[in-house]
Amino acid sequence: MSIKAKALFLFSMILAVQACTQQDIYEIAQDNRKQACDKEPLAVQEQCRQQYEQSFEEYQREREALLENGEK
Numbered sequence: 409m410s411i412k413a414k415a416l417f418l419f420s421m422i423l424a425v426q427a428c429t430q431q432d433i434y435e436i437a438q439d440n441r442k443q444a445c446d447k448e449p450l451a452v453q454e455q456c457r458q459q460y461e462q463s464f465e466e467y468q469r470e471r472e473a474l475l476e477n478g479e480k
Contacts, residue, residue, distance in 0.1 A: 431464045438462075 428436075438460045445456035 434464045434467060 441460045442457050445453050445460075448456050
């Protein structure tokens with residue numbers, strides 16, 4: 409891959425990431441983690457998926473509380 413092609417690819421990826429909101433990124437990551445649970449034995453797949461059921465709003469509230477406590 410040429411330097412020009414690499415630079416274009418990197419620029420495209422930066423634009424794509426900027427177009428995503430924090431919520432989009434969070435939900436994509438959660439979906440990917442849930443899909444990874446499908447590779448686990450059947451007996452633990454549901455338990456695995458449940459780890460990733462937290463909504464973005466819940467995540468945001470917990471994150472803000474931790475940040476506030478860390479600043480004190």
